Amino acid sequence: MADPGRDAAAPDPAEPASRGTGAAWDEHLAQLAAIPHARRLHLLRALLAVVLVAASVRLVWSIVENPAFEWATVRSYFFSDPVLTGLQNTITLTALSMALALVVSVLIANMRLSDNPVLRAAAGVYVWFFRSIPLLVLLILWFNISLIYPTFSIPLPGGGWSWETRDLMTAYWSAVLAFGLQQAAYTSEIIRASLLAVPAGQREAALALGMPPGQIFRRIVFPQAMKIAVPPVSNDLINLLKATALVAFISVPDLLYSVQQIYNRTFEVVPLLMVATVWYMILVSVLSLGQFYLERWLGRSAVARVSPRARAARSTT
Amino acid sequence: MTTLATTPTGGQLDGPLISARGISKSFGGHQVLHDVSLDVRRGEAVCLLGRSGSGKSTFLRCLNLLERAEQGIVMLDGELLGHHVRRGRVHRLPARREAVQRQQLGMVFQQFNLFAHKTVLENVIEAPVKVAGRSRREAGADAVGLLERVGLAEKVDAYPGQLSGGQQQRVAIARALAMRPKALLFDEPTSALDPEMVNEVLQVIRDLVVGGMTTIIVTHEVGFAREVCDRFAFLQEGRIVEEGPARRLAEGAEHPATRDFLSKVL
Numbered sequence: 399m400a401d402p403g404r405d406a407a408a409p410d411p412a413e414p415a416s417r418g419t420g421a422a423w424d425e426h427l428a429q430l431a432a433i434p435h436a437r438r439l440h441l442l443r444a445l446l447a448v449v450l451v452a453a454s455v456r457l458v459w460s461i462v463e464n465p466a467f468e469w470a471t472v473r474s475y476f477f478s479d480p481v482l483t484g485l486q487n488t489i490t491l492t493a494l495s496m497a498l499a500l501v502v503s504v505l506i507a508n509m510r511l512s513d514n515p516v517l518r519a520a521a522g523v524y525v526w527f528f529r530s531i532p533l534l535v536l537l538i539l540w541f542n543i544s545l546i547y548p549t550f551s552i553p554l555p556g557g558g559w560s561w562e563t564r565d566l567m568t569a570y571w572s573a574v575l576a577f578g579l580q581q582a583a584y585t586s587e588i589i590r591a592s593l594l595a596v597p598a599g600q601r602e603a604a605l606a607l608g609m610p611p612g613q614i615f616r617r618i619v620f621p622q623a624m625k626i627a628v629p630p631v632s633n634d635l636i637n638l639l640k641a642t643a644l645v646a647f648i649s650v651p652d653l654l655y656s657v658q659q660i661y662n663r664t665f666e667v668v669p670l671l672m673v674a675t676v677w678y679m680i681l682v683s684v685l686s687l688g689q690f691y692l693e694r695w696l697g698r699s700a701v702a703r704v705s706p707r708a709r710a711a712r713s714t715t
Numbered sequence: 716m717t718t719l720a721t722t723p724t725g726g727q728l729d730g731p732l733i734s735a736r737g738i739s740k741s742f743g744g745h746q747v748l749h750d751v752s753l754d755v756r757r758g759e760a761v762c763l764l765g766r767s768g769s770g771k772s773t774f775l776r777c778l779n780l781l782e783r784a785e786q787g788i789v790m791l792d793g794e795l796l797g798h799h800v801r802r803g804r805v806h807r808l809p810a811r812r813e814a815v816q817r818q819q820l821g822m823v824f825q826q827f828n829l830f831a832h833k834t835v836l837e838n839v840i841e842a843p844v845k846v847a848g849r850s851r852r853e854a855g856a857d858a859v860g861l862l863e864r865v866g867l868a869e870k871v872d873a874y875p876g877q878l879s880g881g882q883q884q885r886v887a888i889a890r891a892l893a894m895r896p897k898a899l900l901f902d903e904p905t906s907a908l909d910p911e912m913v914n915e916v917l918q919v920i921r922d923l924v925v926g927g928m929t930t931i932i933v934t935h936e937v938g939f940a941r942e943v944c945d946r947f948a949f950l951q952e953g954r955i956v957e958e959g960p961a962r963r964l965a966e967g968a969e970h971p972a973t974r975d976f977l978s979k980v981l
Contacts, residue, residue: 602781603828603887607842607894608818610811617845622832699832699874 471669472676475660484656485677491573491652492639498578499585499638500631506586507593508615521586528583534644536580540572541648569648581638588630592623625696632689636682643678653677731790732757732929733898738777738787740770747773748784749953755898755931760924762940762961763933765950766976771933774950775900778931779820780813791819792897818846821891825903827883829875829890835862836871839890847894854893861889865919881912885919898929905936917943937964937980949973 414422461467475481509521528536544563551560567575596619604614646655657670664670731754740748747770755761763771776782778789780797788805789796796816798805808816830838839858843849849857862868865885875883884904891899901920905913917939924930924943934940940947941964948958949970957970968974 597828599824599826599828600830603822603824603830603890604842605781605814606779606817606820606822606824607890608814608816608846609842610814610846613845617841618830625832699834699876 466668467672468666468669469672471666472672475657475670475673476676478660480651480656480660481653481673481677484651484653484674487570487651488639488642488653489681491570491577491642491645491650492635494574495577495581495642496635496638498574499581499634502579502582503585503589504620506582507589510586510590511593525583525586528580531580533576533580533641534647537573537576537644537648540567540576541569543567543572569645569650573642573645573648573650577638577642581634585631585634588627588634589623592627593619595626596622628689628693628696632685632692636685639681639685640678643674731755732759732792733778733931734790735774735778736788736790738774738784738789740773740777740782740784747953748777750787751950751953751955752787753948753955753958755929757929758927759946760928760930760932760944762944762947763931763950764935764937764940764947764973764976769950770953771950772902775822775902775931775933779817779822779900781822791816814846818842818894819897821894821896821899823884823887823891823899823901823904825906827875827880827887827907829883829887831875834872834874835867835878835886838875838886839893842890843893858889858893861892862886864922865889866915879912880908881915884908884912884916888916888919888923892923898931899923901930901932901934903933903935905934935980937977940964949976 412426414420414426416423462469506521506524509517510525512518512521531539544567547563549560550563550566552558600618600622601614604618609618642652643654645652646658649655651659653674657674661667661670733753733755735751735753738748738751739746747768751770751774753761753774763775765771773782777784777787778796780789783797788798794816797808797813799808800806829835830841833841836855836858839861840851840854843854843857844851859868859871862871865888867882867885867889870878870882870886875886878886888899888904904920905916908916913936917936920930920932921939921943932940932944941961944961946959947961947964948955949968949972950956951972957968957973959968964977968977
């Protein structure tokens with residue numbers, strides 16, 4: 399498009415004598431209106447941006463050239479067997495804990511929203527209990543549960559079963575329980591809020607169609623609540639992934655514990671911590687990417703994502 | 716309270732399809748319905764009129780058990796809704812059986828309440844497939860036919876958020892019809908619409924009434940009520956204070972409250 403302003407706009411069109419009326423004034427307004435609008439110059443912001451870029455370059459360079467990082471050592475251990483085993487343990491531990499947390503949290507959230515005061519109170523106590531204990535303390539407690547309850551039994555009329563708690567509660571499974579149950583307490587609050595955020599009309603419409611309560615939850619309310627819950631639950635998952643590093647305290651060979659085992663032997667502390675750090679960053683990046691695509695998929699029905707074609711079709715009807 | 720005079724479109728004279736008797740309902744300490752009774756015959760269109768807060772919507776919601784009346788009963792086609800009588804006492808039905816009964820009454824809401832995460836077609840076939848157990852193919856063909864009737868056949872794959880209010884409400888009507896209900900309840904179906912969309916929805920309702928569908932309509936569109944409905948019932952402070960043939964609305968209502976209301980809206 400041609401730019402009429404550039405030519406028409408002589409430097410500051412002179413203001414006519416008859417201010418506010420007359421043909422000369424109209425001409426003046428037309429000239430003003432034709433001047434292209436310049437962008438405001440943000441000097442301070444521009445300065446800050448330059449400083450930031452310079453500082454970033456300096457920081458990256460200090461990491462690359464600093465011999466303390468021993469990048470060659472990092473490279474040599476990055477795909478070594480103990481590190482990969484540790485990585486695998488970190489991933490399965492996170493996945494199992496989160497799976498447990500999700501199942502328990504949906505249950506707890508529904509109990510908290512129940513009409514039954516006993517169920518409501520029980521869910522409240524659960525959330526209170528597991529949020530009150532530091533994760534590390536909970537982990538060590540589960541690890542030592544056999545000191546408190548030496549046997550675990552399901553008594554049934556005419557026998558039942560009984561096990562030695564020590565045999566059931568390996569370090570790995572006590573970690574899954576500690577992480578999963580505490581995470582469930584936090585996640586249940588997200589699920590509860592998300593369920594409440596689904597408009598009441600959705601449930602009423604389903605009721606009016608004759609859908610039974612279980613189906614209304616599974617097919618109408620829960621899917622819409624999930625869409626709301628994905629960003630905060632993804633946050634929780636990322637937190638959990640990193641929190642699993644605590645299992646090093648009870649000697650479960652996860653990512654952190656594996657590199658610790660190596661540097662205890664070789665004293666290459668920094669490069670091996672870098673191995674773990676970079677792996678954690680990669681895992682979190684993958685999760686974030688997954689969150690992005692999950693949100694996009696769940697949001698396919700959102701108004702904001704109307705395609706131009708659909709919008710055009712809509713305006714013609 | 717209930718008139719038994721036949722109306723032009725009365726259809727069969729085998730007693731009312733819907734009979735509500737002595738419905739009372741309170742929210743908190745405030746009683747919103749006092750002993751309301753109403754009969755609706757098969758094929759009849761009844762309008763509930765009245766000011767905001769007069770209890771029209773609550774009464775409508777009591778009919779399909781979205782609200783529990785504290786007292787009174789609703790009979791649909793000879794079946795007691797929400798309750799069963801055993802050994803001389805009235806017991807509440809379990810939720811599953813209540814759900815089965817609700818299938819017989821369709822409801823259209825002021826805010827449309829389409830399932831936001833489902834496409835238009837999925838909205839319409841959800842209950843027929845998952846509740847009534849029809850095959851996807853049969854329900855789908857049925858749904859396309861219904862969507863054609865409301866003029867939205869080309870929107871099957873759109874999501875509710877991509878439709879205008881009037882289009883959403885027409886889909887909501889198709890969704891209610893998909894369960895092949897014995898009657899349709901309309902709860903202020905045009906109150907949330909922009910003025911230019913009101914008519915497309917009213918036209919669909921008009922077609923249904925002319926086609927013989929039994930309807931109870933809560934509305935503020937008195938002109939429409941007079942034209943389309945057989946009978947009106949005027950509510951004031953939770954009571955039906957006047958009831959009669961719709962054409963009498965034009966000639967003049969008897970109760971001062973009705974007259975006062977009509978003089979303001981007509």
